[in-house]
Amino acid sequence: MAETKKIVRPLSPHLQIYRPQMTSVSSILTRITGNALIVAAVLIVWWLLAASTSAEYFAVADAVLRSWFGKLVFFGSIWAVWYHFLAGLRHLYYDSGRGLDIPTATMLGWVCIIGSALLTLLTVAVL
Numbered sequence: 001m002a003e004t005k006k007i008v009r010p011l012s013p014h015l016q017i018y019r020p021q022m023t024s025v026s027s028i029l030t031r032i033t034g035n036a037l038i039v040a041a042v043l044i045v046w047w048l049l050a051a052s053t054s055a056e057y058f059a060v061a062d063a064v065l066r067s068w069f070g071k072l073v074f075f076g077s078i079w080a081v082w083y084h085f086l087a088g089l090r091h092l093y094y095d096s097g098r099g100l101d102i103p104t105a106t107m108l109g110w111v112c113i114i115g116s117a118l119l120t121l122l123t124v125a126v127l
């Protein structure tokens with residue numbers, strides 16, 4: 001029987017070693033905001049279905065949407081819509097072959113985050 005030797009190999013670095021980069025943070029934020037928009041869409045569909053069911057059921061759904069939780073979800077979804085919009089514009093810019101260097105990609109990531117926050121505040125102020 002052949003003798004097996006245990007080969008000593010270096011361990012892979014763990015996530016604690018790496019510093020998050022703006023490109024990875026913006027990618028993760030895009031996924032998080034997309035899922036948050038699904039939650040808001042489900043709440044809106046629930047509210048509409050409740051409106052078509054009965055007055056009592058609509059009162060329950062309407063109370064949830066007008067509560068602090070509903071307002072928080074919709075405030076977050078306003079930010080998510082703006083973030084998705086700006087991230088989509090950023091990806092269209094990337095698709096043209098521009099902005100793919102690290103400093104520009106980092107700057108565009110910050111533009112998406114800060115721009116979406118400012119546009120959210122502007123939207124809330126107007127509404």
